[in-house]
Amino acid sequence: MDSFDLELTIESGQTxxxxxxxxxxxxxxxxxxxxxVWLGKGRLGGCLKSxxxxxxxxxxxxxxxxxxxxxIYADLAEDDAVLAEAVRRFAGLRLTxxxxxxxxxCFLVSxxxxxxxxxxxxxxxxxxxxxxxxxxGGIMRPEKLVHADVSALKxxxxxxxxxxxxxxxxxxxxxxxxxxxxxxxxxxxxxxxxPGVGPKVADCILLYGLGRTEAFPQDVWVKKxxxxxxxxxxxxxxKEFAAEKWGNNAGYAQQLLFCHAREQL
DNA sequence: CCCCAGGCACAGC
DNA sequence: GCTGTGCATGGG
Numbered sequence: 300m301d302s303f304d305l306e307l308t309i310e311s312g313q314t315x316x317x318x319x320x321x322x323x324x325x326x327x328x329x330x331x332x333x334x335x336v337w338l339g340k341g342r343l344g345g346c347l348k349s350x351x352x353x354x355x356x357x358x359x360x361x362x363x364x365x366x367x368x369x370x371i372y373a374d375l376a377e378d379d380a381v382l383a384e385a386v387r388r389f390a391g392l393r394l395t396x397x398x399x400x401x402x403x404x405c406f407l408v409s410x411x412x413x414x415x416x417x418x419x420x421x422x423x424x425x426x427x428x429x430x431x432x433x434x435x436g437g438i439m440r441p442e443k444l445v446h447a448d449v450s451a452l453k454x455x456x457x458x459x460x461x462x463x464x465x466x467x468x469x470x471x472x473x474x475x476x477x478x479x480x481x482x483x484x485x486x487x488x489x490x491x492x493x494p495g496v497g498p499k500v501a502d503c504i505l506l507y508g509l510g511r512t513e514a515f516p517q518d519v520w521v522k523k524x525x526x527x528x529x530x531x532x533x534x535x536x537x538k539e540f541a542a543e544k545w546g547n548n549a550g551y552a553q554q555l556l557f558c559h560a561r562e563q564l
Numbered sequence: 565c566c567c568c569a570g571g572c573a574c575a576g577c
Numbered sequence: 578g579c580t581g582t583g584c585a586t587g588g589g
Contacts, residue, residue: 409571410570410572411568411584411585412586413588415587416569453587455584455587456572456583456585457572457585457586458585494572495573497571499570500570518570518571535578561570
């Protein structure tokens with residue numbers, strides 16, 4: 300983790316962007332939770348530390364420390380000037396893997412919405428410190444959300460989607476865990492049975508919530524990036540292009556392209 | 565008044 | 578299968 304940049308990673312639009320809050324430079328804690336992680340004083344090159352209540356295994360999973368990121372980035376940058384530049388700009392960026400329900404809430408709320416307001420709404424969906432389940436990340440669990448009054452959050456039409464989805468998970472046996480054994484397309488189709496979950500949100504859940512690094516979420520920025528830099532436009536063509544060109548590292552390519560596009564396009 | 569925001573559901577071809 | 582439209586809400 301030589302070049303690991305905690306702040307860049309958490310603020311790069313992945314699930315933790317909406318569920319962690321910055322308390323100081325390179326230091327964060329979960330919303331409505333007690334857990335903290337932070338980088339050592341040396342910023343880059345410093346050791347990643349965490350509070351005792353946040354296990355080493357959890358940190359490892361959250362930031363995918365099992366991945367050989369320098370090898371992955373070297374591979375992506377080879378014979379690709381765009382990704383080579385993105386890797387230079389965002390060397391400290393890592394993919395994250397969060398809880399699938401947490402990711403579902405964040406990205407269901409994200410549809411046709413902007414990041415500040417997504418943050419605001421997701422913050423309101425966290426249980427208070429004296430509430431239930433602080434260990435799971437602080438976001439309201441589906442069985443609680445079903446009966447909660449969240450109208451004050453002004454989610455608009457997303458509220459009905461979210462509550463219906465919560466009901467399917469809490470009371471109708473929808474299981475994220477069962478998806479782990481399925482192929483990508485099968486798991487994707489299953490996720491899209493949830494109200495308010497379309498192809499883009501499903502891919503975000505697969506990537507950021509279920510650790511499927513072969514997923515390639517196509518939001519407006521990634522679409523713009525692929526159209527501009529690779530000349531591929533139609534959604535299905537982009538899907539095939541990403542699978543063929545990047546395979547199991549498509550998720551890493553997507554994250555780099557997202558960050559790069561937001562600066563360059 | 566307009567348009568946009570890490571899209572989706574639904575209708576109509 | 579692909580394309581267009583309405584959608585709650587807030588900000589520019």
